[in-house]
Amino acid sequence: MKLYLYNSLTRKKQQFEPIKSGAVGLYTCGPTVYNYAHIGNLRTYIFEDILKRVLIYNGYAVKHVMNITDVGHLTGDRDMGEDKMEAGAAREGKSAWDIAEYYTRSFKQDLEQLNVLAPDVWVKATDTIPEQIALIRTLEEKGYTYPTSDGIYFDTSKFKDYTKLSHQDLEALREGARVERNPEKRNATDFALWKFSPQGSKRQMEWDSPWGVGFPGWHLECSAMSMKFLGEQLDIHCGGTDHIDVHHTNEIAQSEAATGKSFFNFWMHGAFLIIQGGKKMAKSEGNFLTLENALMKNDINPLVYRFASFLTHYRKPMEYSDESIEAARNGLLHLQNQVRQITTAGVEAQSSVSAEFQNKFNETINDDLNMPRAMAVIQEMLKSKLSDARKYSTVMDFDRVLGLQLDQLAHDQALPEAVQKLVAARLQARQDKDFATSDQLRAEIEALGYQVQDTPDGMNVVKK
Ligand code: AMP
Ligand code: ZN
DSSP states (O other), rough: OOOOOEEETTTTEEEEOOOTTTTTEEEOOOBBBBOOOOOHHHHHHHHHHHHHHHHHHHOOOOEEEEEBBSSSSBTTTTSSBBBBBHHHHHTTTTTTTHHHHHHHHHHHHHHHHTTOOOOOEEEEEOOOOOHHHHHHHHHTTTTEEEETTTTTEOOOSSSSSTTTTTTEEEEEEEHHHGGGOOTTOOOOOOEEEEEEOOOOOOOSOOOOOOTTTTEEOOOHHHHHHHHHHHOOOOEEEEGGGIIIIIIHHHHHHHOOOOOOOSSOSEEEEEOOOEEEEEEOOTTTTOOOOOOHHTGGGOOOOOOHHHHHHHTOOTTTTTEEEEHHHHEEEEEEEHHHHHHHOOTTTTTTTTTOOOOHHHHHHHHHHHHOOHHHHHHHHHHHHHTTOOOOHHHHHHHHHHHHHHHHHTTTHHHHHHOOHHHHHHHHHHHHHTTTTTHHHHHHHHHHHHHEEEEEEEETTTTEEEEE
């Protein structure tokens, strides 16, 4: 079946064809590990996970590379300000290496909690310094670089198609960026490939280079790593929409200038998680929530956030609120309950997937990952006249993309006897319209570690 994806380069939905038949090279920009990931960042990683699962569902062998930015990402976009890692280290009174390790571990745990498939290659910026230096050398040999007192810069005026991804008006862009311009830069859009350690002080992270002791510019790592690990298989490169104008634009400029070939064929970007009033969730805004603070602290299964992200298309802003999480929590409980109801002993081995619904599902996810519509197809299937065994096989097939661990329900569905008794008593109390007793029984069930939800179909009881 044909797969259509929105490509930020062409600003169109395009049929996806990999460079090498049957295999896809996927590069996703990873976190800067100076703080916890917030649920806005995690929205982007869930979108990328859905993309990867959809590629696998369509039969492609995917090679996925993700970087860990542990040096060189400055607080200002255009190579101004402090290194976020060194600032984070000062904030916490630890070394930059220690905080990198701590927040990398925390990030990987978040991905696991969200059932995001791990990349095939994790790679730290600090582990590819020689490759980054080699890339600068190539650019230098080809005449794209120039030195200033604080580093080696890429001359964007020498690269013809600088705005091919951002579609910005170059003149206006250069005018606008002039405000914070480093006077030694030839063009306001030029960016650092290598920055020197400040005179007279020693950075925690610094390396020798042909140009002097210092550290690589942030954009460089993604070019060096993607080419190192994906080689010719540069199919899809992803990130959040904030990466379009600077980070990805600069990656394209330096990579294409170095190789003379086109860099990635598809560029895909996830829209922001916003909070009420339309503000982007961001570490710099100080308005951010982690998975722990937003969900787990309140005994909410992190997969609720995964489910929540399916309800808004990845190219539309998603609004976070307590209500939206509550709605997703109910939605996931309802789906789990529906699956539980069609799960009987040995059902796993009983039937084949419905071709009709599989086609429908495949068509929606292949239409630029239309998860809101895919969720509707799932409901249509579960409410159809298919046998329970077929519904079970079909929903498990869909869960290869959803990643909601629906197969695990079959194994932990049996409620302990004490809970079963309370549930039976509560059902009776509700039938008798004895709401005081019903409320008391709900509290007793919850005290045993289970969550109760009343739905038009009955009562859902699941482990908290
Ligand atoms: P960072 O750790 O800042 O480099 O960001 C990691 C990823 O999260 C990048 O792909 C960003 O584009 C993305 N991102 C940052 N803020 C948000 C947000 N509010 N909503 C969705 N994605 C975001
Ligand atoms: Zn990147």
